[in-house]
Amino acid sequence: MTHPISRRTMVAAGLAAAALPLRAQAPVKAIFGYTAVTDFATVFIAREEGYFLRRGIDVEPKLIPLNPSIPPAIQSDSIQLGGPTPSVFLQAADGGLDHVVLTGGGATSKKMTGIGLVARAGSGIKTAQDCVGKKIGVPGLGAFLHVGFRAWLKSQGVDHTKVNFLEASFPxxxxxxxxxxxxxxxxxxxxxxxxVSSGAGYVASYYSTFLPDGLPTLVFTARREWVQKNPAAAKAFQAGIAEAATFLNNPKNTAKVREHIGKYIKLPPEVLASVQISPPLPVVTEPALAWWADQMVEQKLLKARPNLASLIVK
Structure with a gap:
């Protein structure tokens, strides 16, 4: 006959063992590198609305001054996720970094006038031809704005090599x-x-409206090795961004969306209320990434056209 105390001990041990699989695992922690633009809205939303945490990933946004600094930071593991522009990502892959695209940030739209060539007051710059010989700042050499602007110059019959581009962060x-x-x-x-509101400059061209609709302005990436080691966390990140995109697209959430953006980009209320927010692009397709690859091959920013299918995590 089993002693009552032993039976109680066995029952308690059995209950404890049965409870173990139900115990929630600690979320996978990941630092996400972003620059100070609204195209990261879905990351901010997913963080603040709890879409990441409820899926088992704790994403901490970290401000990175220049977009081209994001892939090296991912490679060094000082951040695990980040949002380089498509051109910066493709250059990193071309240079040998084994990074992959999980999802996307904003998308191009001909209705968006939140990107432009802003000329210094009194400079007289009005057309693409007026840019020849001028010093023009871009927030990352080889990044989205730089590559897209050079494509626009070409469309206007201007040789981009005759323009002096200098790297300067947004602020x-x-x-x-x-x-x-x-x-x-x-x-x-x-x-x-x-x-523009300060009088320091004026918009000479909303040049980005010439771009095709639906191209990714940012791609959210990680090292392939990190994805392979953390497959559930990678899927959780994708799902969190997708839910955040649905939240962003709901007009009822406009005030909340701007509140979340303001927390991470630190905007005055009057500026925050007026900025345009790009449509979200939670799924990055091979054809959309191909447009950027073709531009970069033409601009001699890539040694060869990459195998794009291998760079996108489905």
């Missing part, structure tokens, strides 16, 4: 124009709105 654009260090900047909201 510097207004000061560099005011000080006369740059003749113009290729910039985006909220910085474009602030420059």
């Amino acid at each position: 510097q654009h207004g000061d560099l124009l005011r000080g006369g260090s740059l003749d113009a900047v290729v910039t985006a909201d909220p910085f474009m709105v602030r420059i």
Whole structure:
């Protein structure tokens, strides 16, 4: 006959063992590198609305001043996820970094006027031809704005090699124009709105409206090795971004969306209320990425056209 105490001990041990599979595992922690633009809205929403945590991934956004710094930061594991522009990502892959696309940020739209060529007050720049010989700041050499702007120059019959491009982070654009260090900047909201409202510059062209609709402006990436080691976390990140895109697309959530953006980009209320927010692009397709690859091959920014299918995690 089993002693009562032993039986109780056995029952308690059995109950404890049965409870173990029900115990929630600690979420996978991942730092996400972003730059100060609204195209990261879905990351901010998913973080603040709990879409990541409820799926078992704890994503911590971290501000990175220049977009081209994101792939090296991912490679060094100082961040695990990040949002380089498609061109920066493709250059990183071309250079040998084994990174993959999980999902996307914003998308191009002919209705969006939140990106433009902003010229210094008094510079006289009005057309693409006026940019020849001028010093123009871009927030990352080889990044989305730089590559897209050079494609626009070509469409206007201007040789981009005759334009002097200098790298300058978004927050510097207004000061560099005011000080006369740059003749113009290729910039985006909220910085474009602030420059124009301050009188330091004016919009010479909403050049991005010539781009095809639906191209990714940012791709959310990770090392392939990290994805392979954390498949559930990678899927959780994708699902969190998809849910955040649905939240962003609901007009009832407009005020909340702007509140979440303002927390991470630190905008004054009047600026935050006026900035345009790009349509979200939670799924990055091979054809959409191909447009960027073709532009970069033409601009001699890639050694060869990559195998795009191998760079996208389904």
